[in-house]
Amino acid sequence: MSPRCFGKLVTAVRHETAAEAHRGRPWGLPLEDRILLVAAYWRTNLTMRQLAPLFGISKSAADRTIGHLGPLLALRQRKRFAKDAVLIVDGTLVPTRDRTIAEQSKNYRYSTAPQVVIDADSRLVVVVGRPLPGNRHDSRGWDESGAKDAVGKTMTIADGGYQGTGLVIPHRRTKGEDLPAWKKEHKRSQKRVRARVEHTFARMKSWKILRDCRFKGDGVHHAMLGIARLHNLNLAG
Numbered sequence: 001m002s003p004r005c006f007g008k009l010v011t012a013v014r015h016e017t018a019a020e021a022h023r024g025r026p027w028g029l030p031l032e033d034r035i036l037l038v039a040a041y042w043r044t045n046l047t048m049r050q051l052a053p054l055f056g057i058s059k060s061a062a063d064r065t066i067g068h069l070g071p072l073l074a075l076r077q078r079k080r081f082a083k084d085a086v087l088i089v090d091g092t093l094v095p096t097r098d099r100t101i102a103e104q105s106k107n108y109r110y111s112t113a114p115q116v117v118i119d120a121d122s123r124l125v126v127v128v129g130r131p132l133p134g135n136r137h138d139s140r141g142w143d144e145s146g147a148k149d150a151v152g153k154t155m156t157i158a159d160g161g162y163q164g165t166g167l168v169i170p171h172r173r174t175k176g177e178d179l180p181a182w183k184k185e186h187k188r189s190q191k192r193v194r195a196r197v198e199h200t201f202a203r204m205k206s207w208k209i210l211r212d213c214r215f216k217g218d219g220v221h222h223a224m225l226g227i228a229r230l231h232n233l234n235l236a237g
């Protein structure tokens with residue numbers, strides 16, 4: 001993250017937390033350092049024992065900082081979309097150690113499966129559904145994660161795993177049928193557009209917390225939302 005983007009993030013969080021700035025015992029670190037600590041944890045996935053000495057604080061203080069500030073860095077999900085907006089949705093697997101919210105998935109690891117929706121033009125993340133167990137099918141995750149309700153009737157592109165959801169999916173070839181040329185070309189063009197959400201996943205998973213998440217409960221969701229916000233900030237500059 002560039003210094004300019006980091007400065008914009010600090011300013012935004014300072015405005016959002018202004019009401020609670022004078023409540024309770026003051027933090028040992030200034031806001032800038034606390035945000036940097038959370039970002040460093042998400043990026044590196046270091047343990048508290050490794051991370052705390054870098055900021056000159058105890059393990060428990062580092063843990064409290066992440067627990068308090070992580071949810072405040074979460075993406076404010078979009079609730080309204082332009083009439084001509086086009087969105088793209090897909091699910092991704094986040095390996096998670098909390099087995100109360102995870103199940104073995106196709107990668108043979110205990111994972112959660114959040115649904116992520118991006119704007120096709122800007123490539124910004126607009127909605128992140130609540131993570132479901134990793135063995136859930138995408139079509140089911142779309143409905144149960146809250147992503148469907150958040151998107152509403154906005155035109156949304158998806159892959160073939162979302163059959164029966166009403167989303168725009170690729171043309172399917174039935175047994176004994178050969179797709180006409182115009183359908184093949186439409187399928188190819190749609191595949192190129194859908195690749196944008198895969199590129200988004202690749203950038204988000206450069207944050208190592210999404211490769212082996214040690215958070216429990218809502219912590220997985222907060223980390224996903226926070227990294228989505230940082231991704232958008234980097235993308236928008």
